[in-house]
Amino acid sequence: MNPTITTLKQAPPTADQGAAPAAVEDGYEAVTGLDKETVALKRSYEAEVEAKVASDYSHIVWAYGILWSLFCGFAVALLVRGARQQRDLRALRRELDARGAQPVDRP
Amino acid sequence: MSSPLRSFGRPGALLCAALVTFPYAVQRVFLDTPIESEMGTAQKIFYFHLPMAWGLMLFAMISGIAAATQLSRRSERAEDVAKAAGEVCALLGAGALVSGAIWGDATWGTPWTGDARLVTTALLELVFVAYLIVAKFGGPMAGRLAAALAVFGALDVPIIYYSVKIWKTTHPKAQVVQSLPPEMWASLWPCLFAILACSFALFEIRLRQERLERWLDEAWLALSARGAGNAEHSVPTGRSP
Amino acid sequence: MLQNGTVTALRQTWVLARNDLRQELRELELVVTSVFFTVVILALYAVSFAEMSKSAQPKAVPGMLWIALAFVGALTLTRVFEREREADTFAALLAAPVNRVAIYGAKFSVTLVVLCVCAAVLVPGLLLVFPGSGVEGWSAVEMLATVLLGCAGFAAVGTLFAAGLAHSGGKNVLLSVVLYPLTTPVLMMSLVATQRVLQAHPGAWDILAKIAAVDVILVIVGGALFESVLVGGAARSSRGAEAGPDMLGGQSR
Numbered sequence: 003m004n005p006t007i008t009t010l011k012q013a014p015p016t017a018d019q020g021a022a023p024a025a026v027e028d029g030y031e032a033v034t035g036l037d038k039e040t041v042a043l044k045r046s047y048e049a050e051v052e053a054k055v056a057s058d059y060s061h062i063v064w065a066y067g068i069l070w071s072l073f074c075g076f077a078v079a080l081l082v083r084g085a086r087q088q089r090d091l092r093a094l095r096r097e098l099d100a101r102g103a104q105p106v107d108r109p
Numbered sequence: 110m111s112s113p114l115r116s117f118g119r120p121g122a123l124l125c126a127a128l129v130t131f132p133y134a135v136q137r138v139f140l141d142t143p144i145e146s147e148m149g150t151a152q153k154i155f156y157f158h159l160p161m162a163w164g165l166m167l168f169a170m171i172s173g174i175a176a177a178t179q180l181s182r183r184s185e186r187a188e189d190v191a192k193a194a195g196e197v198c199a200l201l202g203a204g205a206l207v208s209g210a211i212w213g214d215a216t217w218g219t220p221w222t223g224d225a226r227l228v229t230t231a232l233l234e235l236v237f238v239a240y241l242i243v244a245k246f247g248g249p250m251a252g253r254l255a256a257a258l259a260v261f262g263a264l265d266v267p268i269i270y271y272s273v274k275i276w277k278t279t280h281p282k283a284q285v286v287q288s289l290p291p292e293m294w295a296s297l298w299p300c301l302f303a304i305l306a307c308s309f310a311l312f313e314i315r316l317r318q319e320r321l322e323r324w325l326d327e328a329w330l331a332l333s334a335r336g337a338g339n340a341e342h343s344v345p346t347g348r349s350p
Numbered sequence: 351m352l353q354n355g356t357v358t359a360l361r362q363t364w365v366l367a368r369n370d371l372r373q374e375l376r377e378l379e380l381v382v383t384s385v386f387f388t389v390v391i392l393a394l395y396a397v398s399f400a401e402m403s404k405s406a407q408p409k410a411v412p413g414m415l416w417i418a419l420a421f422v423g424a425l426t427l428t429r430v431f432e433r434e435r436e437a438d439t440f441a442a443l444l445a446a447p448v449n450r451v452a453i454y455g456a457k458f459s460v461t462l463v464v465l466c467v468c469a470a471v472l473v474p475g476l477l478l479v480f481p482g483s484g485v486e487g488w489s490a491v492e493m494l495a496t497v498l499l500g501c502a503g504f505a506a507v508g509t510l511f512a513a514g515l516a517h518s519g520g521k522n523v524l525l526s527v528v529l530y531p532l533t534t535p536v537l538m539m540s541l542v543a544t545q546r547v548l549q550a551h552p553g554a555w556d557i558l559a560k561i562a563a564v565d566v567i568l569v570i571v572g573g574a575l576f577e578s579v580l581v582g583g584a585a586r587s588s589r590g591a592e593a594g595p596d597m598l599g600g601q602s603r
Contacts, residue, residue, distance in 0.1 A: 058150035061215035065154040065208045069161075072207070073307065076200050080314050087318060090325050097332060180578040235531035242527050250518030253579045254528075257510060261532050264571060268564055269535045275542055275557060 120317070123310035127303050134299035142296040151215035154208050156297055160304035161205040162230060166266065168198040168308065169233055172240070173263020176256035185323065188252055191259055193315040195240045197308050202234030229270045236262035359449040366448070366456030370430075371463065379433075380464050384426050388468040391418045392475045404482030411476050411483035412544035416537045418472055419465060419501060424526050426464045427508045430457055431516030440517060450577040458502075458509045458569070465501040473497065484548035492547040492554050499561040500540030504533050506568035514579045536564055 036044075138156045145152035175191035178184055209227065210220035221227065240262060244255035374380055395414050402410060434440035443453060473493060477483060511528045539561045546554040 054149060058215055061151050061211050062153055065211040066157070068207050068211070069157055069204050072200060072204050073311075076196075076311060080311065080318065083318055084314075087321050087325065091321075094325065094328055094332070180575060183578075232531060232534055235534075239527045239531050243524055247515075247524060248518045250514055250579070254511065254514040254518065254524075257514065257575045257579045258528055258532070260575060261507065261571065264567070265532060265535060268567070271535075271560075275539055275560065 120310040120313040123306045123313070127306035127310060130299050130303040130306065134296070134303050137296045137299055142292055143290075145293075149216075151212060154212040154215070156293075156300040157304060158205060158208040158212055159297065160301040161201045161208065162226075163301070164201040164304055164308050165198055165205055165230065165233060167305075168194045168201060168312070169237065169263050169266060172198055172237070172259045176259035176263075179256045180253060180260065186320075188256065189316055189319040189323070191256060192244060193312050193319055195237050195244070195255075195259060196315055197312045198237040199234065199241055200311070201304075201308060202230065202237060205230055206234055229266075232269050233262065233266060236265065355449075359452050359455070362448050362452035363455035363459070366452055367459040370456060370460045374460065374464075380426060380429055380460075381467055383429065384422050384464050384468050385471055387425055388418060388422050388471050389475070391421065392472060392479065395476070396479045399480070402480065407480045407482040408484070408545065408548060411480050412541050412548065415469075415472060415476055415544060416500065416541050419469060419497075420504065420530065420533065420537060422468045422472075423461070423465055423501070423504050423508055424529055426461055426468075427505075427512035427529075428516075428522045428525060430461055430464075431512050432522075435516050440513075444517075444581060450581065451573045454509055454513070454573050454576040457513065458505050458572075461505040461509060462498075462501055465505060466497060469497040469501065485550050488548050488550045489554075492558070493544075495558050496540060496543045496547055496554075496561075499558060499565055500536065500543070503536030503540070503561065503565045503568050504529075506565060506572045507532050507536075510572040510576055510579065513576065517580050536561065536568065539564065 134156070138153050142153075142156075144150055172191045172194035175187045175194060178187035179191055209230070213222065213227075214220040236258065240255050240258045243258055244251050247254050395418070399410065399414075431440065434443065444450070508525075508529055511532075512525055515522060515525055515528075539557060543554060543557045543561060545551075546557060
């Protein structure tokens with residue numbers, strides 16, 4: 003009923019796996035439960051998930067970052083424009099004052 | 110100087126609403142919505158991508174209708190609306206395209222496919238970038254030429270979509286649009302609200318600037334046209350926008 | 351009354367287009383330059399894609415056809431209106447007691463004729479250079495209809511904007527900026543139609559009918575906008591003086 007043996011039987015014999023029965027003869031017992039391949043499978047699966055999560059994470063950061071920087075860029079452009087208009091307005095008012103006219107209503 | 114609250118007005122209120130909704134929306138998207146089973150976490154991009162694409166269509170329509178009004182009634186107000194909406198349109202289009210490409214890269218493994226929606230969005234974005242270019246560099250008739258462009262752009266929305274679908278039939282590639290479960294819709298609404306509120310706020314600020322610009326131009330013109338003595342009669346004394 | 355107006359406009363269109371075409375027949379300037387440009391593009395295609403496999407040709411050649419026509423179209427449109435501007439006749443034409451839609455129609459027709467002449471060189475040329483692009487027994491009539499409808503859609507949009515740009519001081523660079531995004535849908539449909547025609551696909555007429563429908567929309571909108579784009583300016587500047595206070599009054603809400 004040892005799962006290690008059954009899996010090893012199915013696997014192609016390699017030098018690495020051939021060593022396992024020899025270990026048993028040395029007085030060691032194979033650990034029951036997870037065999038090497040399942041562990042490798044799990045590890046590779048975990049690595050895949052980790053890669054996916056990392057990739058998703060970086061994609062999300064990029065997407066949200068670019069979105070908000072776009073909006074911020076637009077807002078900054080608006081602010082610059084607004085500041086320019088305010089300067090223009092002040093210049094207009096100064097010009098009017100210099101000509102001795104009534105100042106324009108506050109905008 | 111004018112009191113900041115007064116000049117803030119509606120766009121300020123909209124911006125505040127967007128600022129309040131936005132953290133709530135992000136929190137909902139990342140903490141309260143289940144992860145989409147097929148696309149994984151990357152699907153979280155969708156919640157801001159879709160509102161941007163919808164906003165693009167909406168502002169394209171606004172710009173097109175305003176441009177048509179501008180042409181038919183020779184309305185300067187409509188021209189300002191069309192221009193402001195065109196700019197917001199280009200902004201939202203860029204956002205939708207970039208976020209779409211990133212999302213596509215995460216889930217399809219490629220930033221671009223010839224899908225009908227993608228091509229439609231890209232063309233619409235091109236039309237409105239062209240609109241801004243023409244409005245800026247078009248010379249003395251820029252306003253009206255750009256308006257005609259916006260009218261065609263808005264009119265093109267269905268034609269583009271339809272023609273891209275025809276074009277796709279020769280290169281079929283199934284892109285199944287999955288129906289969203291209700292909890293995802295529930296998270297989509299705050300995002301949609303945040304994006305639209307923000308867009309409308311920017312739109313209105315831009316609109317006010319456009320009007321102020323016009324007002325300033327006229328004031329300067331009036332000032333330079335008249336002599337120094339009677340300047341107070343010549344300068345428009347209404348409230349600037 | 352309405353029908354009367356339509357008939358008059360159609361007759362004026364015919365007169366104006368005939369005049370332009372007659373002048374063109376005398377000088378052959380448009381046709382010669384455009385056809386030469388077409389031949390140059392064809393030569394470039396032949397050189398660039400000489401190694402293209404026969405299996406790739408059916409997909410690539412329709413694209414080449416419509417890209418070339420789009421380039422030639424922009425060139426032709428520019429030239430059609432440049433001529434008027436050089437002779438300073440465009441303003442006079444706009445001031446003449448002619449229905450503006452007739453001017454649009456005339457220029458549209460001239461552009462369409464020139465484009466069709468170019469296509470008459472381009473299509474056989476492409477088939478000669480890339481013999482694998484069509485199957486045996488594709489229909490020349492369908493091809494003619496495809497070229498005619500596709501070029502009509504292109505010219506419908508192009509005439510409006512070329513006229514506007516020529517009238518406003520001739521920044522012709524902007525024509526390509528405007529033209530290509532707007533005409534992509536109709537070019538894309540024509541592309542599919544060309545593919546189907548060359549493959550003797552039974553659904554060719556189906557898509558040709560759709561292009562015709564889009565053409566009708568584009569021509570109607572182009573014609574409707576023509577006057578307000580070109581002539582709206584004079585009215586606006588004369589209205590400028592009264593626009594100020596009116597606008598400011600509206601703003602003191």
